[in-house]
Amino acid sequence: MSALEGASALLLSSSATPVLACVTALFLLAFVSQRFSSPQDGRKEPPGPRPLPLLGNLLQLDLTWLDRALCQLAKHHGSVFTVYMGTRKVVVLAGYKVLKEALVGHAVEFGERFITPIFHDSNHGHGILFANGDSWKDLRRFALSTLRDFGMGKRLAEEKILEECRHLIPIFESHKGQPFDTTSPLSHATSNIICSIVYGNRFEYSDRRFIAMVKRINESVRMTGSFQIQLYNMFPRLLSWVKHRRMVLSNRDDSMKDVQELLRQRKEKLNPQMCTGLVDCFFVRKQKEEEACVEESHFNEKNMMFVVGNLFAAGTDTTATTLRWALLLMAKYPQIQERVHAELSSVVGSRLMDVEDRKNLPYTNAVIHEIQRFANIVPMAIMHQTTQDVTFQGYFIEKGTSVIPLLTSALYDESEWETPNTFNPSHFLDKEGNFVKRDAFLPFSAGRRVCLGEGLARMELFLFFTSLLQRFRFTPPPGISEDELDLKPLVGFTLNPMPHRLSAVTR
Template sequence: MSALEDASATLTSSNATPVLAGVAALFLVAFASKRFSSPRDAKKEPPGPRPWPLLGNLLQLDLNWLDRGLCELAKCYGSVFTVYMGNKKVVVLAGYKAVKEALVGHAVEFGERYINPIFHDNSQGHGIIFANGDSWKELRRFALSTLRDFGMGKKLAQEKVLEECSHLIPILESHKGQPFDTTSSLSCATSNIICSIVYGNRFEYSDPRFTDMVQRTNESVRLSGSFQIQLYNMFPWLFRWVKHRQMFLSNRDKNMEAIGELLQQRKEKLDPQMCTGLVDCFFVRKQKQEEARVEQGYFNEHNMNFVVGNLFAAGTDTTATTLRWGLLLMAKYPQIQERVHEELSREVSSRLIDVEDRKNLPYTNAVIHEIQRFANITPMAIMHQTSEDITFQGYFIKKGTIVIPLLSSVLYDESEWETPNTFNPSHFLDKEGNFIKKDAFLPFSAGRRVCLGEGLARMELFLFFTSLLQHFRFTPPPGISKDELDLKPLVGFTLNPMPHRLCAIRRQ
């Protein structure tokens, strides 16, 4: 269904008459103001397609596949160009060189987060992911140092992942080689890693509070990238009533209630001399802040709830989604799967995987990196905005301008990858079969807003993926050939595989 057909379906309701009347009135206002037809500023601004009043460039883009449309526009307008999402001006950065130069070379100027209406509704600027200013700096610094203290990127985190593998593998074995949906088990497994660091303990897969939180988080990630929510983000005064917004906020409220209960349990057991997770450390900082009578401190209840919520959501969805893509691709390309297993058998045999094994597993390492590149789960990153006026690659960009670092254009950059549209582990191998790093490998973004948990995510992906392929062979369900497995993504805030089932055949 096209974007216009979706819009038509959305507006076909009892509310349609007043909505359409409002749209018509706004068209007249937009034409009268000549907002879009006025001459450009004397300073040279990024080029782009001419926008329509009110709608901007929506008629030239498919909101269901927005990153693809922007990649096509980059072919016409270059690596820095302007589009209008409704009446909101957006500068798009396309290709590895432009994205890296902006986010790393001009990290401060491009380092603020644009907080769109749905995420403002969600957190009102609290937490880490959708926050700016001194609060963001302080809380990110605290979260990063505390995550490191509790093992992020260290042996302690490896022990947590391998322990979780010991719980995940029996779950997969319980299906006895029959088809199953990988979503729940992988989401619970990856979520438990961040939970063990945040709360100091993991949860059983049968715990309904835990599994409900995971399910609601996954649903909210999907909803936040939906067509309805995109309409709301562009026209919040017109589409506050859309169903997906209400569902998103309902999920937020239920998860915040569950998080509140878990935080209260931690508070009752708090021993400042024996912190077992990030939550305990936050409580200690909060107490010290209160004792010092700091009036506008950042270690308060609202920020605590949303810091925990941010880490839970990020630690649940992205790694699990990448693993789901990985297993689907192994079923799609069994020859690659067998080559990975052969390398694991030769270098590791049946013992537990260790992160140090990575240097002896060049092909496996290349496959994992190619999964991340090909899956491209955050195609437009999370929107930035400029913190000050800047002239970038000869174009003037005003302070407060929304910026999209188009990661699709980086991970599929034809000048950086030999066969960008093909799943090809050779992208990360030299002629002798040694693993090689690629500068254009930016699945975690870059600069000040690079993924907070990149080190943990990289470790998780390696240990979960290798442990699963060490124990299982993944195949399509009976009656479905590998060629019938669909690699088309399911559109959301992150790109998930389409709903599917796989068989996990226990290796002897």
């Protein structure tokens, strides 16, 4: 769907009055809009397609497949180029080498978060994911150190994941080989890992509040990448009435009520000498700063709620989505699945998985990495913003410019991957079958804004995937061949598989 077609559909679905008002406003703004700004001292800016007044490059972009549209533009305009999202200038960084140079080599200059209108509306600068400045620095530093204390990348986290596997596997077994949707059980399992670290306890899969919280997160993540929200982000004053914006904010409000109640319960049980999760540690830190009369402390209840909400959302959606892709790809490519089964049987047998097994499972490790590369679930990362004027790759980029780190362009970089458009675990194997790291593997982004839960996510993917493959063979539903399994993603803020069902056959 083109941007023009999508905009027409959006407008036609609404009443005539707001449509007329929007059209009138657009024409008035077009008449009075000034030319897009450019440096007056002759400094060279990144090239790009010529924008229209007010609309920018909207009519030239397919907002339903924006990362692919930007990859196509990179072929014509180079690895650093400019597009206009409405009136907002956006610099796109494409290709592994450019991404690495910008996010790591110029980490400070490209290290701020650009907060789109929908994320401003839903977070107001609180928390970690959609914040900047001293608040972001303090809260991120606190979250990283606390997550490490409670097992991120350590034995404690491994025990939590393996314990969750003991709850997840019976859910798969209960279907007795009949096809089912893997979305809910995988979302509940991955969410419980972050809950056990944040709150100090897991939830039963039948817990109604837990089910509702996970459902709202999945729904909101999908909607924030929708066509409606992308248009709203470009024209927030004109399109604040769109349905998806109202739904995202309603979900936020309902989730915050649940978080408030869970925080209240944790506070009642708080023992400062024996913290059981991040929330307990936050309460203790908050109390210490209040007693010390710290001015402008960032450890307040508002930030606590949003830190918890950010971690819950990030820890639930991305890992569960990757695991859904993993099982779908195993059903799609049974020959690859059989090689994983053979390696697991040879190295691990029927005993409990151990994260240390990873070094002895090169093919399985390669498959997991290739799943992450191929699925490409966060194709454009979360937008960045320049903190100062910077000359990069010979181009002048002014302070405050929005930046898209196009992760798709690294994970599918034709100069880095032998067969970028094919699911091929050999991308991570040498000629002797040993696992090899690849520099262009950037599913967690890089630099100052790299995913803070990367270590935990890697461990979860390995232990959940291998524990499930150790016990099950995944196949398409009866009457559907492997070739008929659809690998086209469902576009949202993250790229999910299309709705599907799989059979988990006990080995």
